[in-house]
Amino acid sequence: MTLADELTGSWEPDQAEIDGANLTRFMAWLAETGRGEFADYQALWAESVRDPGWFWDAVWHFFDVRSESTPETALGTTDMPGAQWFPGATLNYATEVFRHETADRPAMVVAGEDAVTEWSWERLRGETAAFAAFLRSHDVGPGDRVVGYLPNVGEAVVAFLGAAAVGATWAVCNQDLAVGGVTARLGQLEPSVLVASDGSFYNGKRIDRSAELAEIRGQMPTLKATVLVPRLGTTPPDDVTPWSTVLEHDAPLEITPVPFEHPLWVLFSSGTTGTPKGIVHGHGGVVLEHLKYLALHLDLGPEDRFFWQSSTSWMMWNLLLGGLLVGSTIVTYDGSPTHGRTDYLWKVAADTGTTVLGAGAGYWLACAKEDLRPGTEFALDAVRAVGSTGSPLPASGYRWIQEGLGRRIPIVSASGGTDVVTAFIGGCPLVPIRAGELNVLCLGAAIEAWADGGTSVTEEAGELVVTKPMPSMPVFFWNDEGGAKYHDAYFDKYEGVWCHGDWLTITDRKSVVVHGRSDATLNRMGVRMGSAEIYNAVEGLAEVTDCLVVGCELDDGGYWMPLFVALADGVEFDDDLRAKIVAAIKTGASPRHVPDDVIAVPGIPRTMTGKRLEIPIKRILLGAKPSDVLTPSAVDRPDLLDVFAGHART
Template sequence: MSALWIPDQNTITSSNLQAFINRVKEVTGLPLEDYSDLYQWSIEDRPAFWQRLAEFYRVQFHTQPSAPLINDSMPGAQWFPDSTLNYAEHLLQQRDNKTALVFQGENGRRRTLSYRELYQSVAAAQQGLIAGGIKKGDRIAAFMPNCPETIILMLAATALGAIWSSCSPDFGIQGVLDRFGQIEPRLLLTVDGYFYGGKSIDCLAKTAQIQQNIPSLETTVVVPFANPEPDIGQINTLNKNSNAILWADFCQPSSKSVSIIPVEFNHPLFIMYSSGTTGVPKCIVHGHGGTLLQHLKELGLHTDLKAQDTIFYFTTCGWMMWNWLVSSLALGATVVLYDGSPFYPEPATLMDMAEAENVSIFGTSAKYIAALQKAGVKPASSHNFQHLKAILSTGSPLLHESYDYVFQEVKADVRLSSISGGTDIISCFALGCPILPVYRGELQCRGLGMDVHFVDTTGSSLTEAKGELVCQSSFPSMPVGFWNDPDGNKYHNAYFNEFAGVWAHGDYGELTRHGGVIIHGRADAVLNPGGVRIGTAEIYRQVEKVEEVLESIAVGQEWEDDTRIVLFVQLRDGVTLNDQLIRKIIQTIRSNTTPRHVPAKVLQVTDIPRTISGKIVELAVREVIHNRPVKNTDALANPDALDQFRQRQELFS
């Protein structure tokens, strides 16, 4: 297989990764010649790797660690024990007039903040927190769009050692309560409303209900977002104990510096949430030190982010990519924030923004790239992307055809890095690399310091064969634990039940002969007709080739003592599923895979259920077609879509 992109010598020698290799060679004398050598060393001597990384990026320990690692086990490993530091301090190092944040809303609003203005804004917001008695360990919740105030209060809070948790304002009331209700926040940050798809959507009524149902909330801070002077009286009217205040009144500008509280390496920084489609979401706690180190590694070495770069990721505050993106401030880059529909007012909206803001690293979802292709958008012929050096994709496996589309219709000379990890580790197991080629359908490499393997049911490692993704050794960004899980049982059961002492991530894929990775889907959604394991992404890749199909979802149906594949397809407007189109879909799948991949049934739907972060939910559909309850539909962006899968007569024959 020939590479779609190969780094030239200047790209390699000028990369942060090559500088890191050179530094390690200089300090250790190790004969490291390429990424493979570096990766192998990072696995064989993980304590030394993470220590060298901390030195390379000048991590500011207030108290030095007694060792890089003790008790090297999973769970239970202690990275950088006895050390203290603060995540926020590293993001607030720069205080000059360089642009730190650029915000664009779908309604055309644009704002910028320099690093100096960001620091001053954080200092003012922090005075509001201090006046409210917020201290180390208190929880701060944000029901916010992706705008500067969200970052400002996060930095103000985490600098004090308070714990941050956020979700986007498109969550339903129950979805918010299922998350924030578990962690008992003292303060809620929210907005009066937000824009999506050309509509203004009110948040004040939701906010009043949230405050009414979370007794721990003492203060609600409202950022004017949809209206310059919102009426927040209704919040106080509905709640006798409410203390709702506007953002401008909460912040207290002063000449004081940002107060930085040194905290333990594993002191909770972020509380994040599992998708919650099979029950109440798990509250996953990530620490200051592990998050910082992983993000410095991934942004600095794997993404090759430099201070002169402008980075964008299309994300909401309810997805871990927001936390990942914000960490770019630690490297002095300019961070572009966008809030709204990526297709409003037209499909090329984000492409226009990337050109206008001179974005050099553009991140998005695999679904967005596929949707651009389906919409016939050809940015290479209409946009100037002279600054664009990398495109990142995550959320689901990037289709082979999407690789072709990017290089043919977006930019021929760009590093396309599909990345894969998750909220569970607030980072990636496999991702990009500036000094390695890009191959069609492959993630470029396993992450440094991440002992990733694909294993069979006995736990034996596989190469060029499909298996479950595991990490066989500890790493710093493992969760500190789950909230309200004092004995650690929920945490242990989530990752360590399948293979003792080994992190089982739940993805299904393979390691290629290039050292790259292919993800075939979620392990718990793997199809098993006739005992043959098939990743759903293998089917989606083929269905996407059919012009009439916008999107599809495949599930296994229990049928006659076996499992049969049922494929549901969402078609373009005006297209109806008929026998001819079914034959075309089946023939496309059969010709490019195996007869085992061919669905027994192909059925039409007008919508496919997905989480609020945009991931399709095979497990929920599987439960519905078997007439079993879906435990938490509030985790879905479009729960009504499930109705199309219930009691389908075609599934009874």
């Protein structure tokens, strides 16, 4: 048997990997401190969700979280929503970052299509201190908001840390978002300071955003100051402060302690319908959750270089910053992951010495479709784990990553969301991985699959619910007095139980298969299937670059299930290709779920964070006007919506 035959996408840790894992050290510490002895991961998980207060108190002490005051307890009120975590504690995210400062390794590696630069911890501290001093000079502090219109550059990290240090609340939009989308998000926060870049480099092109920036500023009357990061080297207007002037504020880093639940940042829902919801997370909840996930599940530590391809608008950027909380060097990248070639992201990983590399599942599948071999093209020996999220990664994707690298490696697929800025389900360095499955329910995440009526099930599909509170659940939604929007988002279906909107199967081994959004499941004659199964079957075809399937309940009682496909350049849609697509679904998914129609379209519109618009498209196909269903600024290609409207069943 050759190595290629052995690279199945599955993985099992050897004893050395188990012995060296942070999670093994954590379990030993639990035993040494009398907190409990656990035979394996599943026993620890069971206790972590049976008694969340016990578990998160252990995380607090194991990582030695610094608080200016002693919390009264780990978990007070346990209601959802409204759980009270570590009442009385005062801390700051920035404190937990800079306690790892060292001269032995860089804090960040800042990469772009034009350059790679290492940032020392000294530089990160110095620029953060200068920006914090600048904010204080404009009377910005707790209760104020600082926002960014920035690509994924080092100054974005600095601006966030500086805002956190003074107790202000941070929010950011990537520059690929239209002006209307930016102002719909950041404008509702009534910010005091805007930090922006004059543009960026993407796929070899200079993209000047000066005009957009002027328009955005004009729609933010509360601004006290605007700071410009000169990515393109343009000259800022007279009423804008250059980043170089900010850095003239020579001051030590002063960090303001804040309550555990004090707003750290605001992330936003996709905003496909109406104004995007502002999801507010607190300092303490984010610190604890990211320490747990990154150190215990992803096994990150000080020797790692952590790189997750993301825009600043995606929650994975926030999780990437969490690498600083465990002393890792984080890698940021401002540019196209396919700059000049599909596997360019792998080149960035090689050039930056990345050890843990993550991206959206769509990127890995794009590489797999071309059967690329980055392991022979680039020096990737340092990469020890690969992460995937954003959508379910099929078993074929796991296999390709190992084949592409030419060696066994853990493929850590994760599922969570902006709502909790972490994963509910992810990886564990002590537990084997089967290709196509997420290998564990995360510690402290009381996840169950509920069938209709609220019955917990295993080995069959159900709604993803969370039955116990987690510290990184939102503190509140912005402009949601009384909490009605928050309640309706997660607790409307099951009172007191978080219903996430995903459809999943939990196996008897406690691994998980995610099928897609529960409101987008396909129901043929009472047999339900997740849309992900269809995508996994169809996207393996070289002729198809993207696809979308929906199930429409018609007024006459009928059920119409069309599949829309975007084709590779030069591919003609004919009866032979239609038959090939149908055969792939029959053999790779289910004969019962063969679509009624296969329709070629110029492209598949997605949200700005890359998610398919299954429910909005379904509504359009049932006769709704695109303008009544979707906010154009929330869609990457709004021009495509009229294409789908042309196929409506009215």
